[in-house]
Amino acid sequence: MPLLAFDLDGTLIDESTKTHAPQLAEQLKTLRQQECKIALITGRFVLPPQILDLVQPDAWALGNGNRIFVADRCVSRHFLSEIEVQTALDLLGDLKLTVVGSAITDRPVNFVFDCDDPRWDPGRPGGHILPLTDMADHDVLHVMFMGEDAPIMRERLLSALPDLNVTGGIPPYTDCVNLYARQAKKHLTLQTIAELLQVSMDETIAFGDSDNDLEMLQAAGHAVQVGDMPYLNGICQDQVSCPLVGLPEWLDRFVAQGFQLKR
Structure with a gap:
């Protein structure tokens, strides 16, 4: 079957x-x-x-x-390497994008720049929201870039990190682009x-x-x-x-x- x-x-x-x-x-x-x-x-x-x-x-x-x-x-x-994550973050430049990194510790966690923003409140009680600056200390599975500049970020990621898996930034998901490990x-x-x-x-x-x-x-x-x-x-x-x-x-x-x- x-x-x-x-x-x-x-x-x-x-x-x-x-x-x-x-x-x-x-x-x-x-x-x-x-x-x-x-x-x-x-x-x-x-x-x-x-x-x-x-x-x-x-x-x-x-x-x-x-x-x-x-x-x-x-x-x-399969994790992203520290160099891969930093390369992606360095591509942001002046783009208006919200960055969310994801990892697994003893629980799923998301790393965000605007950690105190109320929109992250649902994940706060379980300790699932951490500052983006903490991301370097963890094995990162996925980085997401959200906002109207996602299509531009997609092109930058594809150019700078061609071996990795870059998804989104094109229809039907034009407001979000994602970065995953090559495997x-x-x-x-x-x-x-x-x-x-x-x-x-x-x-x-x-x-x-x-x-x-x-x-x-x-x-x-x-x-x-x-x-x-x-x-x-x-x-x-x-x-x-x-x-x-x-x-x-x-x-x-x-x-x-x-x-x-x-x-």
Whole structure:
């Protein structure tokens, strides 16, 4: 049986409503009952428990693969080096961007420049918000730059750090650009998960909606574009409209076809 690998935001979760299709839980349950493997590969730093309860993946990855989990066990981590982080920060110049760095200590922590700003209050009780100046003392997983200058920062990062994973800064995420370690790329993560779950890459089906998913969609045995971003046109075998309508329709067809793809 195949491995179905899903991006989260914009693929399983609708961006505008922050909801999923009401039939999704039952569809995923049907797939699991037929011994299909399910993976969740997201750029998010953390996942709320209800997402894992919904998907119940055999494996999942955070930060595009800077952390990979199988059966609740973290099997790999990939950090940015201190030099890489400092190089990225030096590129800011006069750009108007909010910087957030992320790391794992005994808890997930975010490092922010405006540490006293009330918008960070929700994370303060658990000690999840620290000053940006503290970031150099930690193993950094991810740095995010938020603001209208994100597209400019994207170009600077791609030029100065071409081996790293730079995502966002283009539609549909024009106000945010992210930097991850060179190994934290979704196509490499898909390959790792497939190997861990003993599924050949030919039997993988990937679902994604944005630039962050492009290489994963190219690497998969079968690819499904969710949405209409033009830079994904032509690299996927299938295209569906959105997480709330097109994706569940595709899954229904897949089940009706006996969990086989029409080649």
